[in-house]
Amino acid sequence: MPETLEVNEVTATSLSYAEAVNSALARALDEVPNTLLYGEDVGRPGGVFGVTRGLQRRFGDRVFDTPISESAILGSAVGASMLGMRPIVELMWVDFSLVALDQIVNQLANVRYINRGRLSAPVTIRTQQGMAPGACAQHSQSLEALFLHVPGLRVCMPRTAQDAYDLLLAAVYSEDPVLVIENRSLYHAGKQDVTVGGPVQPIGGSRVRRTGGDVTIVTWGSITERSLAAADVLAGLGVGAEVIETVWLNPFDTESVLESVRRTGRLLVVHEANVTGGFGAEVVARVLEMGVALQAPPVRLGVEDLRIPSAPSLAEHLAPGVQDIVGAVERLVGR
Amino acid sequence: MAGSEQAVSDLHAMARLRAFEERVLELWVEKLVVGSVHLDIGQEAIPVGVASVLRPEDALFATYRGHGYALAVGTPAEALFAELLGRATGINGGRGGSAYLSAPDYGFYGENSIVGAGAPIACGAALAGRYDGSGRVAVTVFGDGAMNQGSVHEAMNFASAMRLPVVFICVNNGWSELTPIADMVADPELHKRAAAYAMPGRRIDGNDPAVVRAAMSEAVELARSGQGPALIEAVTQRLVGHYIGDAEVYRRPGELDQAKAREPLVVLGERLAAAGIEPQPIIDRAREEIEEAAAAALAAPLASPETAKEHVYA
Numbered sequence: 316m317p318e319t320l321e322v323n324e325v326t327a328t329s330l331s332y333a334e335a336v337n338s339a340l341a342r343a344l345d346e347v348p349n350t351l352l353y354g355e356d357v358g359r360p361g362g363v364f365g366v367t368r369g370l371q372r373r374f375g376d377r378v379f380d381t382p383i384s385e386s387a388i389l390g391s392a393v394g395a396s397m398l399g400m401r402p403i404v405e406l407m408w409v410d411f412s413l414v415a416l417d418q419i420v421n422q423l424a425n426v427r428y429i430n431r432g433r434l435s436a437p438v439t440i441r442t443q444q445g446m447a448p449g450a451c452a453q454h455s456q457s458l459e460a461l462f463l464h465v466p467g468l469r470v471c472m473p474r475t476a477q478d479a480y481d482l483l484l485a486a487v488y489s490e491d492p493v494l495v496i497e498n499r500s501l502y503h504a505g506k507q508d509v510t511v512g513g514p515v516q517p518i519g520g521s522r523v524r525r526t527g528g529d530v531t532i533v534t535w536g537s538i539t540e541r542s543l544a545a546a547d548v549l550a551g552l553g554v555g556a557e558v559i560e561t562v563w564l565n566p567f568d569t570e571s572v573l574e575s576v577r578r579t580g581r582l583l584v585v586h587e588a589n590v591t592g593g594f595g596a597e598v599v600a601r602v603l604e605m606g607v608a609l610q611a612p613p614v615r616l617g618v619e620d621l622r623i624p625s626a627p628s629l630a631e632h633l634a635p636g637v638q639d640i641v642g643a644v645e646r647l648v649g650r
Numbered sequence: 651m652a653g654s655e656q657a658v659s660d661l662h663a664m665a666r667l668r669a670f671e672e673r674v675l676e677l678w679v680e681k682l683v684v685g686s687v688h689l690d691i692g693q694e695a696i697p698v699g700v701a702s703v704l705r706p707e708d709a710l711f712a713t714y715r716g717h718g719y720a721l722a723v724g725t726p727a728e729a730l731f732a733e734l735l736g737r738a739t740g741i742n743g744g745r746g747g748s749a750y751l752s753a754p755d756y757g758f759y760g761e762n763s764i765v766g767a768g769a770p771i772a773c774g775a776a777l778a779g780r781y782d783g784s785g786r787v788a789v790t791v792f793g794d795g796a797m798n799q800g801s802v803h804e805a806m807n808f809a810s811a812m813r814l815p816v817v818f819i820c821v822n823n824g825w826s827e828l829t830p831i832a833d834m835v836a837d838p839e840l841h842k843r844a845a846a847y848a849m850p851g852r853r854i855d856g857n858d859p860a861v862v863r864a865a866m867s868e869a870v871e872l873a874r875s876g877q878g879p880a881l882i883e884a885v886t887q888r889l890v891g892h893y894i895g896d897a898e899v900y901r902r903p904g905e906l907d908q909a910k911a912r913e914p915l916v917v918l919g920e921r922l923a924a925a926g927i928e929p930q931p932i933i934d935r936a937r938e939e940i941e942e943a944a945a946a947a948l949a950a951p952l953a954s955p956e957t958a959k960e961h962v963y964a
Contacts, residue, residue, distance in 0.1 A: 349781070377781070377830060386801040387808035391777055392771020394788070397759060397779035417801070421764050429745050432961045434754050453780060466962050490964030 317423050323512035330509045333366045333502035336441075336478040338511050339483040340367060340403065345372045347401055350487060352378045353443075354388055354405030356443065363407060364443070364502050372469075385411050389418035389440070396436040396492075397426060403423050403487060408447055408461040409444035409458050409496060424467030439486045443497040445587055446618075446634055448627040455623035455630070457588035462494050463564055463597070469493040469518055470565045472536045476507040478522070478562050485516045493518065498537045507514045522577075523567035527555030530644050533572055535561050538587045538634065547642035554648055564594060569601050576602050580610040581647045590617040611647045616640060654925060660702075661918050661929055664694040665936035668915060670727060673718070673944050674734060674748075679896050682948070688715040689747045692889030695914035696821055697722040699862025700789060703817045703870050705762040707784040709775035711768035712791045714749035716761035719791060725910040731947035744953035748886065766792055766799030769818065775806050776814040776873075781867030788875045791819045791868075794880055795826030797840050806879070810847040815873035815917045817866065818881045823888040828900050841883035849879045857914045889913060922946040 325341070330338060343350050352370060360405040361368030381388050386405060392402040406412050412419065419440070426436035446455045462470050473479040479497065486493035523541070525546050532543040533646040539560045541557050546556040557575050561568055576582045582602055584595035595615040602613065616635040624630050635643075671691050677683040690697070695713075701722035704710060712719040720730055725741060733740030733751050740746075741753050752760030759775060762768040762825065772790035779786030797820055798803050809816040812821035822839055824831055832838045832945065846852020854865045862884060869880035887909040891898045908917065 351777075351781070382804070382807055384804035384808055386802035387773060390767065390801065390805065391774035391808065393757075394701060394709075394711075394774020394776075395778040396756070396770035397771070398775045398786070400778045402772075417764055417767055418770060422762075422767055425750075427964065428961050429742055429750060429760070430752055430754065431743055431745065432964075433760075434752075435964065452845070469963075565879070587824075601859045643666055 320335050325510060327508060327510050329477050330478050331506055332476045332497070332632045333364060333505055335480040335509050336366050336483060336497065337368065337370070337545040339480045340370055341513070342371065343403065343484060343487040344370065344377060345467060345597060347487065349399060350377065350401045352403045352404055353381050355381055355383055355407050357405050362405070364463060364499055364518055367405070385415035386418055389415040390422065392438045393418055393422045393426065393436055396438045397434050400491065401437050401439070401487060403439040403441065406440060406442040406455045408454055409442045410453050410456055412442060412458065419462070419468065420465050427491070428467060432528050435490050437490050437578045439483070440492070440494045441483070441497065442494065443499045445498045446623060447499060447500050448630070449625060450623075451625045452622045456601060457586065457618070458495055459564055460588055460592055460594045463594050467492070468565065470496065471518070471563045472496045472538050473562055474498070474501065474535070474537055474560065476509045480509055480511060482562060485518045486513045489518050491518070496536070499647050500537055519566040519568065520559040521562050521571045522562055523557065523561050523571070525556065525558040527557040527579070529555045530557070530558050530583060531572065531575040531579045531648055532583045532640070532644070533561055534557045534558065534585040534586060535564060535589055538585055541635065541637050542585050542640055544637045544646065548641050549644055554644060556644060572598065573602060573605055575604055576609070578606050580608065582609065582613040583616065583640070584613070585635055586641055588617055589620050590615055591620050593617050611649070614632065614643050614647060616643055654927060655658055656860070657762065657918060657922055658927060658932060659696055661915070661922060661932050662936050663698040663722060663916055664859065664918065665933040666727070666940055667694040667697060667721055669937040669940035670717060670721055670730070673731070673940055675894060677735065677944070683739070683748065684789055685747060687894045688892065690715050690718040691895065692913045693821060693823060693886045694858065694885070695859040696791070696819070696856050696884050699859040700791065700819060701743040701868050702863050703866045704789065706757060707786045708757055709772065709786060709788045710757055711759050711772045711775070711789065712761050713765070713796070714761050714763045715793070715794060716751070717748070719857070720751060720756070720758045723753070723756045723758050725756045725758060727943035728946045730788060731944050732950050735947055736953055737947060737950040738953045739947065739950040741955065743957060745900060766796040766801040768792060769796070769802045769805035770808065772816050773809050773814055776809065776816045777812070779815065779898050785874060787815045787817060787870050789817045791821060793826070794820060794822040794824070796820070797843065798826070798834060801859050804883060805833070806847045806849070806881070809879040810849050813876065813878035815876075816879040816906065817869045817873055818879060820883045821879065822885045825888060825892065827892050829898070839903045841881060844881035849881060851881040851883070853883040853885060856886035857912055857917055859914065859918070887913065889916060
């Protein structure tokens with residue numbers, strides 16, 4: 316981990332998710348001299364979602380725009396990191412990562428291993444994903460499971476503005492390559508209290524967002540908000556749902572999940588990704604393999620194995636809603 | 651270096667590469683080297699010419715046909731043999747093998763088993779040099795087949811648009827793996843593509859290390875002085891199959907005989923002989939050095955299975 320060059324002032328402030336990302340990027344560029352920030356439209360335009368606004372003005376040629384060439388963006392990040400830089404690159408949509416998949420899977424994730432640590436590739440890839448009204452089938456996917464199948468690559472999915480700030484900094488300071496999957500529906504969804512300037516956290520860990528004794532809901536990404544809303548509804552029905560937001564998917568905080576499920580005896584996993592091959596299956600498998608005694612079979616909720624249509628009326632009921640989550644928990648507890 | 655002295659040095663360097671590859675073939679037949687192995691026999695003038703221009707701060711990227719590039723930059727032959735043999739003393743401890751080895755301590759940032767993938771990575775090495783003050787030039791070597799990969803086009807545009815110090819070297823041996831490159835492109839003069847990226851591009855005789863060195867020096871000088879990338883198409887011939895075991899059913903009658911008459915060791919050997927320098931002792935000396943390295947590598951223990959899980963993460 317690079318040494319922090321200056322002592323930061325810890326400040327409580329109010330930021331949108333996008334501003335929190337921007338603030339973390341500014342701090343990384345300020346503190347870590349070998350960071351670079353680049354990608355399509357991230358420099359002068361400040362990003363299509365405005366997340367990197369003002370950073371080129373402040374940090375000059377360490378923040379720059381690139382051609383629309385995802386292989387070149389990721390490949391150059393691999394090469395620059397092998398030679399001592401810490402590139403932070405943006406893939407505008409996670410769907411575009413598929414154009415750069417060779418550089419991520421065959422190249423980036425292999426550098427440390429093949430070179431036995433003599434070289435490493437501390438690249439941070441920022442991207443965003445998820446369904447939003449009117450997005451087409453190539454701009455709606457939740458692809459985290461693809462990357463969780465790739466040893467050597469860390470993956471996180473911040474949802475709160477605080478995590479957007481903390482996880483991104485942890486990623487930049489990590490010696491491993493990290494994929495940070497943000498969510499565009501969160502970028503400008505209002506201000507939240509955020510503490511900036513605190514110590515950089517190590518990668519890993521999860522967040523218990525709500526405690527409860529009857530069921531464990533493991534969830535990540537923006538759909539966590541529906542899980543939390545469902546837990547509110549369930550509380551009114553006398554069912555205590557514990558909601559664990561696993562903001563880091565690699566490394567995954569299996570221990571916290573096991574500890575909770577041992578207590579509640581019931582497990583529901585909720586994600587926005589498709590069910591088949593989704594990481595929910597892995598969470599269920601890990602719990603079952605540990606022989607945790609369950610009072611009901613575990614349940615996965617996600618988007619059915621479908622393509623995602625554009626029209627809001629077609630798409631809006633495909634992802635699990637609050638009522639779907641409530642219903643799944645009711646069945647789990649035998650109501 | 652005086653002309654004849656340089657020629658002797660080049661012949662020795664090329665003979666080392668040739669002897670290395672021929673010894674690898676024997677080890678493969680003996681089943682001591684296993685898996686997919688791509689020999690660079692017949693193309694030795696290019697790694698030798700390229701490496702002779704590089705400085706310690708430069709970064710070289712090659713393909714799976716890359717043993718010679720690792721050797722040419724100074725990686726000990728013993729560590730390379732050991733790598734192919736899966737020994738603990740291998741340059742990557744047995745993790746890279748024949749087709750994905752690297753030697754960053756010698757400026758060799760690696761082979762690559764994905765066609766064309768090294769080109770964008772080289773752009774990054776050059777990019778790093780823009781900030782670290784090293785004056786680094788990055789060199790990426792790939793085959794004619796890679797000229798049809800999107801990643802190579804992306805890299806050429808990226809390097810040119812950003813004026814990065816990258817030298818793109820296309821080793822054109824006429825065969826895009828098992829298929830004639832001429833059948834896979836509308837215009838087989840691959841160097842012309844440089845014009846589309848507003849960079850210098852030229853086709854050279856890839857069988858003469860002096861010609862390769864001259865073209866490389868010019869391109870490296872341009873790159874180092876901030877004038878951006880260049881493309882060199884070095885025409886040569888592969889005297890062996892795409893991989894060991896390739897039946898080469900695609901060869902035209904007489905093709906190999908013609909190729910053997912103009913291959914780099916023969917050409918330079920004849921030139922030295924004409925100048926009164928006997929080439930055979932130079933070649934024999936290289937062969938002995940390589941044989942010693944192979945013997946030392948064979949004496950090393952196999953890589954320990956306990957190390958297989960190390961270094962996945964920091």
